[in-house]
Amino acid sequence: MTATEFGRTVRRWRDRASPGSAGLPAGGRRRAAGLRREELALLAGISVDYVTRLEQGRASNPSAQVVEALVRALRLAPQERAHLFRLAGLVPPGPETVPAYIPPSVHRLLDRLADSPVAVYDAAWTLLLANPPYGALMGDPSDWRGPERNGVWRNFVGPGGRVRHTPEERRAFEEGLVADLRATVGRYPDDRGLRALVAELRTRSERFAELWDAGAVGRHTAARKTVDHPQVGPVTLDCDVLGVAGSDLRIMVYTAEPNTPDAERLALLTVLGTQALVG
Structure with a gap:
């Protein structure tokens, strides 16, 4: 062609x-x-x-x-x-590769949740799609390239994120990420990009290598999180990770309890973020 x-x-x-x-x-x-x-x-x-x-x-x-x-x-x-x-002269990704395709139904779901921060990740925690409220909450990901878009890489090698953790929470968070990535490698052992990601993480992060070699198996889960936002201050939100039937995608949704200061801060930062994107 x-x-x-x-x-x-x-x-x-x-x-x-x-x-x-x-x-x-x-x-x-x-x-x-x-x-x-x-x-x-x-x-x-x-x-x-x-x-x-x-x-x-x-x-x-x-x-x-x-x-x-x-x-x-x-x-x-x-x-x-x-x-x-x-x-493009490329072979379409096969079943041995971590799925990155987002069905139209998932796109429509994000359209319906336009007022809530929502992001779609693949099974290796690589960010595939984020709506404007998510960018306003967590920082605009549009300039992230390569491994910068991977949540595991960002937390062990990169700049991290805005979510606040106690030492105990941080330890549990890291253990869950590594265990979840290990489970993904078990499902997609022939994915070369996934193997390269693990190899880089083991080389560049002693903490990741320690947890990886410990052999923990499990799944990262999300719950209530406090996000330290640079403009509106701390925002405590519920974070739910939803699965997609027939796919290995993860949909991460942040919501605030109605009629609370956190809901007001979330609404404000969403407006501020939208204005920044437009400007």
């Missing part, structure tokens, strides 16, 4: 995708019903220039990560996803 065919297909699917179907507001006058290049670039987390070069056939050999990002942004069906991978 040629780069021109790949670009034409992306353009055709961009033209058919309305802003509403992609989870964007449909306000304002538009010359065409489909997504603008700027909107596709924003949703996929890539530059407008790169989208332009892809559509014009001037950028060849897009990576699997770029193709998957376009699949999520365009909300493609499974058959369309496989077709786009083949047009």
Whole structure:
């Protein structure tokens, strides 16, 4: 397949995708019903220039990560996803790979939860998709690349996060993350990216290597968490991790008890975060 065919297909699917179907507001006058290049670039987390070069056939050999990002942004069906991978000269990810495909039903669920911080992770705790309230709560993830998008890597090697932990909570949190990642490796032993992640974590984090070699098996669970937000202060929220039938995706949802100061802070930081993104 040629780069021109790949670009034409992306353009055709961009033209058919309305802003509403992609989870964007449909306000304002538009010359065409489909997504603008700027909107596709924003949703996929890539530059407008790169989208332009892809559509014009001037950028060849897009990576699997770029193709998957376009699949999520365009909300493609499974058959369309496989077709786009083949047009890029890539083999569609098989059952031996940690699933990264987000079904349209999950996209619609996030649309319905537009006022709550929601993120979708794969089975290795790599962030696949986050809505604006989640970015406002935890920090904008749009610039995170490669291992920066992995929650295990960020907590053991990277800058960590905004969730406050006591020493006991931190220990239990780390043990749960490592145990959960070990269980994922057991389900996907042939995933090369997953093996590379574990190898890097063992090399760069003594704490991870210690917990990994201890051989704990289990699952990371979420509960009530306090988030130290730089603008509105501490916000205590319930964090639920939901599974998706027929997939290994994790949907993380933060909610506040109604009519409480935490609910007010959550509403405020969501507005502040949205304004920052627009500005």
